[in-house]
Amino acid sequence: MAESTPSQPEGAVFQTRPDRQLVTDWVYEEIRGAIVDLRLQPGAPLREAAIATQLGVSKTPVREALGRLEQEGLVEATSFKGAVVSDYSERDLEEIYELRELLEGAAARAAATDANEETLAALHGVIDRSRAARDAGDLAGLADLLGRFDQIVFEQVANVRIRGLIETLRAHLTRIGKLTEEIPGRVEASVEEHAAIVDAIARGDADEAERAIRSHIASVRGDQLAGMRPPGEADR
Numbered sequence: 001m002a003e004s005t006p007s008q009p010e011g012a013v014f015q016t017r018p019d020r021q022l023v024t025d026w027v028y029e030e031i032r033g034a035i036v037d038l039r040l041q042p043g044a045p046l047r048e049a050a051i052a053t054q055l056g057v058s059k060t061p062v063r064e065a066l067g068r069l070e071q072e073g074l075v076e077a078t079s080f081k082g083a084v085v086s087d088y089s090e091r092d093l094e095e096i097y098e099l100r101e102l103l104e105g106a107a108a109r110a111a112a113t114d115a116n117e118e119t120l121a122a123l124h125g126v127i128d129r130s131r132a133a134r135d136a137g138d139l140a141g142l143a144d145l146l147g148r149f150d151q152i153v154f155e156q157v158a159n160v161r162i163r164g165l166i167e168t169l170r171a172h173l174t175r176i177g178k179l180t181e182e183i184p185g186r187v188e189a190s191v192e193e194h195a196a197i198v199d200a201i202a203r204g205d206a207d208e209a210e211r212a213i214r215s216h217i218a219s220v221r222g223d224q225l226a227g228m229r230p231p232g233e234a235d236r
Contacts, residue, residue, distance in 0.1 A: 024064045024065055026061075027051075027057060027064075027065040028064075028065035030055060031062075031065055031069060032065075032069060032074065032171065035074050035075075035171075036171050036174050036178075037178070038178050038179070040085050042086065042179075044084060045084050046066060046075060046083040046084060046085065047082065047083075048062045048063055048083075066083050070083070072168050073086060074172070088179075090225060093176065093224065096169065096172055096173070097218075097220075097221040099165075099169060100169060100173065101213075101214050101217050103165055103169060104150075104153070104213050104214075104217060105210040105214055106157065106159075106162060106210075107154050107156060107157050107162075107166065107213075108201065108210050108213040109206040109209060110156040110157050110158065111153050111201045112200060112201045112203075112205055112206040112208075112209040112210075114156055114158075119152060119155075120198075120201070122152050123152055123153075123198045123201065124202075126145050126146075126148055126152065127191070127194060127198055129145055130146060130191045131191055134187075134188050139187055142187050142191070143177075143187055146187070146190055146191075149194050150170070153201075153213075154166050176224060177224075183223050183226075186224075186227075190220070193212070196215075196216075197209060197213050
């Protein structure tokens, strides 16, 4: 005789709460945006009750959002201050840029292999507009264009896990860039470095595209490490 299976009341195994999840996602995006844009500076305390009051939510979605941000390295839990906005040591920067070389190198190779005519036209258009913005002294517009360049290249990566890692990394890179955006000549130099990447992609030369993007990243890393050091230590 077959053994009977106990009946399960509907909803007893899985209980979805889409409304709460939407709130948590919104709180996460709000806090993350404030950290990346430096409205919340490195070292700033992140008190659950205060954030919940400001956002008009309970402390639960704030706690969950802070946990996600801690996993991404944007928030740090301390024993004496609670959660704070994370900062970067030189070692942090070295590790972030090492990871950037690996991920963006893969993206450049994918673009050189798979980019279609529409993608190539978009990349060349970004370079043309970037040169015009550079010549006009429009550094804010130029920074936005270079960000658009990265987005187009990253979209060529088919591996969704690599793209997820790139997206997490970009939050750190955007914040680091804002912390060091006064470095003279850095954004302008990036224009021709990006142009070299596009040339390699257009030729379908995956090896050269990866080499060019790694060279660009090494150049940015050197400038940003120097820019974050105290005066007199930049050349060490």
